[in-house]
Amino acid sequence: MIEAPGIPLTVIAFLLLLGPLVFIHELGHYLAGRWFGVKADEFSVGFGREIAGFTDRRGTRWKFGWLPLGGYVKFAGDMSPASQPTADWLQLPAAERARTFQAKPLWQRAIIVAAGPFINLALAVLILAGFALAYGQSTTPPVVGAIEPNSAAAKAGVRPGDRIASIGGTGIERFDELKMYAALRPGERVALNVVRDGSVNTLPLTIGTLKQADRWGNAYQIGRIGIGPAEPVWSKVSLVEAPVVGVRRTGEIISMMVDTIGQVITGRRSVKEMGGPLRIAQVSGQQLSLGWPEFVSLIAMISINLGFINLLPVPILDGGHLMFYAVEAVRRRPLGVRAQEWAFRGGLAAILALMLLVTINDLGAFGLWRGIAGLIG
Structure with a gap:
């Protein structure tokens, strides 16, 4: 057993891992929205109070939040959790309203939402293809x-x-x-x-x-x-074969994730094996200490996780929005705003509960609960 990397290296590794992946994810949404003529009001890496940023000539505020556990793109007119037209949206001038998210056809909104997860998967394919080309x-x-x-x-x-x-x-x-x-x-x-x-x-x-x-x-x-x-x-892998290998390996990793989720749901695998941000930070520091190839491999793995999880049909995630768009396509009209808002509240509660669970697991893996038990005993 070797000495674990120190806290400074772990923090640096975590930021180098999560920051670019969040940026890439939100960039997918942003570029797709820009392609379809949707104005972006804000592009944030991190949540909470802004610690640095600037406004570009298109009026988009690019900023960093103090909590680096995610990010978002806020499109013009996106005034409700369900991304449905509101009274405020209807009062916008026609030209301005035409550049909002809600004004776009269903298929364009679906592409904008799906672009974030898919660019994460594309990044993983690119990394894995590069490794195949370099190492066979x-x-x-x-x-x-x-x-x-x-x-x-x-x-x-x-x-x-x-x-x-x-x-x-x-x-x-x-x-x-x-x-x-x-x-x-x-x-x-x-x-x-x-x-x-x-x-x-x-x-x-x-x-x-x-x-x-x-x-x-x-x-x-x-x-x-x-x-x-x-x-x-x-x-050896040729330049032509490398993307195929990258796609296949990405598919294999996704299949492993599906199997693992199924095992947790059916009780064949303990929920204690699930890790959260603290565990990811720990692993990122360890992989960076081993060298850049190992760290870049971890980036590919986490990018696949980020893309896959965001495509799950859970309200508040990208997959939840896509699920509602599918319902809208079948019904020829969206679900009611109230129904969607309640669904998003339920999705938020589920995500927060999951975050609490994995944080408890992380702290347990670090020995916190054993230490507290020892003090009490």
Whole structure:
């Protein structure tokens, strides 16, 4: 175990991580709005009181808030949480009203809202494509080489030379896909299909659980089958192939997130594993201390998280707005303002509850609750 990075490096790393990602996210909204002729009144990185900023020639106030945990773009005429026309909006001059968010067709409003999450995903694709171009990619086939004694694979009857066709109903084409599937499912019982002597055999497999700790002492557990590849293969990636690899890896990470959320909802994974801003700050400092490649990899991961989470159909998030736009497209009219406002209040309450939960988890991971218990005891 090595010494953890100090607080100054952790704070710097956190700001270098979150600030650009929030800026990129809001820039997506801003550029899409500008493309469709919507005026932006404010562009803020961070919440709360302004600590620095300027106003450009288009009348947009660019500023930094004192709380660097998010940001926003406030478009002209966006006077209610539901982004619906209000009495104040109707009183605007016609020319000014035409440049407001509410005046735009439904499809343009949807693109403006979706642009933020999608630019985060695009950034991740670009980073992952760059890594693939620089370092290549693993194309190791899922053929079994070594088998660890007393491992999950050994107990299931896996043999050297078996080719893994699928696990838990998921097709396997590369050895990395098998490792990724197992890592997320410690202790789960699944069906493993292997090709042996030209025929497919189905083996019942209980994925093993491996408890690990990183170099900073952070403990976690992963699933492990206990096999190694017959012949590792590492391939170069061309400039044309790199974006395809970036898209595929982004999709794989999103799939992992969906699986993880499903495990938390069904109780197969503890909510204590969920982390928040404090945990992200800690990890960002640790990754920056390892070097820029590791830190940029973390940026890609958090960017995918930011894009994916914002697309969830939760009122107050971008996905919640898109959900209401979908309803509006089907009904040919929007939901009532009051119904939307109540939905947004519920979404805000849910987000605040989640933030409280992950903050409690973060403080627990830092040992605060054990320390308090020790003082009381």
